[in-house]
Amino acid sequence: MTRTHFPGIIAMAVIVVASNILVQFLYGNWLTWGAFTYPLAFLVTDVMNRVYGTAAARRVVLAGFVVGIICSLIGTQIMGEFGPLVTVRIAIASGLAFLTAQMLDVGIFAALRDGAWWKAPLVSTLLGSTVDTIIFFSIAFSGALSFVHAGTDVSWASEVLPILGSGPAAPLWVSLAVADWAVKLSLALVALVPFRMITARLRAP
Template identity: 85%
Template sequence: MTRTYLPGIIAMAAIVVASNILVQFLYGQWLTWGAFTYPLAFLVTDIMNRVYGQTAARRVVLVGFVVGLICSLIGTQIMGEFGPLVTIRIAIGSGTAFLVAQLLDVAIFSALRDGKWWRAPLASTLIGSTVDTVLFFSIAFSGALSFISPLTDVSWAAEALPLLGNGPVAPLWVSLAVADWAVKLSLALIALIPFRLITARLLPAG
């Protein structure tokens, strides 16, 4: 790691830590505050990729993964009202989703980096965010994957409710996933503004 990468490393670590803390606090019926900070990880990855290349981006991703693992391990040791703040399934889902989605983001961005400036960050973030959402919520809460940790009680997440309160009946975790995904997609569009401003400042002119 070089000092050049340090701002990206610090930013990624801060986002992961903040998201792990804020996910404990609800925002409305379907979201937590962590849903608004976590997608910024894709912004950091894309900026590092654009400015320093995919090797630098992967290094920052690995730092975020390690920090996330540490946060999850700490969370499994803290008892809340209904048990550990972080269950084994949530820890596995979080780590798997982060690593797979972020590395996919790096690969897609690198493949599209020579196109229009917005194409690589938008496509990589949209696809990465979608994969992240599917992996995390299915691993953490789907009844079909209960074998991952049979003793983890996720029956609350399987409660059948109208999707986002108004749609067809689906397990609660599906509504949580859809709401989370919608935030990620919205922030992917908004993040194009800071991406453009920051990369323009860091990249040499010409």
Template identity: 75%
Template structure:
């Protein structure tokens, strides 16, 4: 079983590492480059789930979680202009969001696997991505959860600004979350193309 899912584990690890690096670089006003690589984790999970089942898919998710923890630990030791690159809140938010959302993705996909080919990956990715965004940004930046790390100043993320620069007044982190969520939804749709191609290729390989 392990040799078959090893490519999935390697792909997941690469996505997690790349996303942790690219999240440091801005793309426009509301996003980072990591927003475009991280959603690919759901593609990897769904392909593994379709081809090998929920058990191996969960192993891939757990491998990604471990790699994410390692990245967070490294980030806490690297100090930038405003302190460590990864704070305790961000590490907690990242790990919680990843593991919870990915396991939800696996469960939903498995429940819907008997329907049309696109139904399971689309529904699981959409719901998993939505939960991921909600958990991460709330845990990492909400002023109501400042007790998670009292020494971490998140006042910058709670500055009231128009939603995405044009909507009602909301904390900055809400605009960041909405922009991130919109990218995840778009990529969930686009990922159906490589999903079908990868599933066909892996399913054709000898067991």
């Protein structure tokens, strides 16, 4: 690891910490403010991958994973109105989703590295974000996976409602997942602009 990797590690740590804080604050009926900061982790990973290579990107991901674990451990010790701010299930879901999705992003980016400049960051982020959403929300809230931590009460997430208030009926957690996924996909497109600008600046002689 070199000093050139530190900005990426710091950026990833800031995003992970900010997202863990902002996830406590609701935005509308289906989202939290953390939904708008967390996808930036994919931007950091992709910039590191493009400029410094796959190994550097993986180091940044692992640093973010460690920071996320620390945040989760702290959250499990802080009591809110309805119990710990971070339950065991959410901690497991968050860590597994982050590590799996980010490493998938790194691998897909590497495979598409030699294509058009936008293809690697866009495809890797879209697929990584999709996997992240599926893993996190199913492990954290699905009734079928209650064995992950039987002591965590997520019955509220199983209430059957129209998806996003107007679609077919499904458990509430599905609406939360769909809304979160939509934000990730939207930001994947928007992030192409800063990705292009940042990588061009860092790679300039």
